[in-house]
Amino acid sequence: MKQFLDDAINAFICIIGVAAMWVLLFKLNMVAFSYFETSKFISWVFIPAGVRLISVLLFGFYGVIGLFLGALITSYQVGIDADTAVAVSLISAFNPYLAINVTKYCLKIDALMQGLSAKQLMTISFFAALFSGLTHNLYFHVHMGTGSVADFMNMFIGDFIGSLIILFAFSFLIKWLRRSIKLQTQS
Amino acid sequence: MSNFKQMYQKFLNLAIALEEMSDFPALEPVEQKLLALLNKYWSNKEPITVVSAMNMTPEISTSTIFRYLKKMRAKGYIQLVVDEADNRVKYITPTALTESYFNKMGKLMIKATSE
Numbered sequence: 001m002k003q004f005l006d007d008a009i010n011a012f013i014c015i016i017g018v019a020a021m022w023v024l025l026f027k028l029n030m031v032a033f034s035y036f037e038t039s040k041f042i043s044w045v046f047i048p049a050g051v052r053l054i055s056v057l058l059f060g061f062y063g064v065i066g067l068f069l070g071a072l073i074t075s076y077q078v079g080i081d082a083d084t085a086v087a088v089s090l091i092s093a094f095n096p097y098l099a100i101n102v103t104k105y106c107l108k109i110d111a112l113m114q115g116l117s118a119k120q121l122m123t124i125s126f127f128a129a130l131f132s133g134l135t136h137n138l139y140f141h142v143h144m145g146t147g148s149v150a151d152f153m154n155m156f157i158g159d160f161i162g163s164l165i166i167l168f169a170f171s172f173l174i175k176w177l178r179r180s181i182k183l184q185t186q187s
Numbered sequence: 188m189s190n191f192k193q194m195y196q197k198f199l200n201l202a203i204a205l206e207e208m209s210d211f212p213a214l215e216p217v218e219q220k221l222l223a224l225l226n227k228y229w230s231n232k233e234p235i236t237v238v239s240a241m242n243m244t245p246e247i248s249t250s251t252i253f254r255y256l257k258k259m260r261a262k263g264y265i266q267l268v269v270d271e272a273d274n275r276v277k278y279i280t281p282t283a284l285t286e287s288y289f290n291k292m293g294k295l296m297i298k299a300t301s302e
Contacts (some may be wrong), residue, residue, distance in 0.1 A: 114200055
């Protein structure tokens with residue numbers, strides 16, 4: 001019973017952490033890259049796409065739930081109706097899960113991502129961005145009559161650039177942490 | 188719960204891939220040795236074919252060398268150039284990444300000796 005409670009708490013932390021990270025980066029994107037926004041949902045640089053990628057890669061389905069909650073919060077904030085907010089949040093949360101798992105399967109990457117290379121990680125982020133642009137704009141086109149090929153390209157490029165910014169940020173952060181730990185142990 | 192153990196393992200593997208993004212693709216010790224051996228030919232401006240490379244050293248079997256050459260090509264450290272006269276012959280040549288790798292190694296060596 002204690003084990004079950006511990007796991008439930010950890011799962012809850014994962015979900016809330018992912019949702020908080022999504023909201024935080026969404027806000028940061030609105031402030032830092034507002035110049036690149038072309039509509040409520042589309043921007044030439046969309047850094048929360050990096051959260052989608054990392055949270056699904058690491059936390060799997062917990063990541064999906066966290067992304068759904070995060071996207072729901074930010075959807076309400078951009079002023080859309082409840083039905084659209086739920087639909088867009090579901091697409092936003094589930095499409096990276098599908099795209100990442102299909103790409104992992106095609107690239108023969110195992111569940112624990114053993115031997116994952118930077119090139120494969122970039123490929124996964126490329127297809128996750130492609131799938132995100134496609135599914136979102138398909139929904140916008142069918143239900144709102146707004147999605148177009150240009151919007152799809154815009155969202156795909158924005159998501160891919162955003163993912164790369166986050167991946168490189170993490171990459172430099174890991175390097176910096178390693179270097180500072182090394183310096184601390186030497187002194 | 189194994190789920191959280193798996194998450195940690197995934198995190199470690201992701202961290203390796205992320206670190207590689209802002210650095211050179213990781214080379215295994217055998218790949219480092221092969222690159223050093225190949226560099227001897229490249230510095231002397233001697234062409235080296237895949238077949239000759241497979242017999243560069245008696246310490247590693249030809250099939251193992253071939254397997255590692257394929258991996259090094261995938262990582263971008265070497266490229267194959269087909270012979271103009273005989274397209275069965277392929278030469279191994281360095282890439283821009285190889286040049287940067289050796290440059291970085293040289294700088295690190297100087298840094299290490301000065302420390």
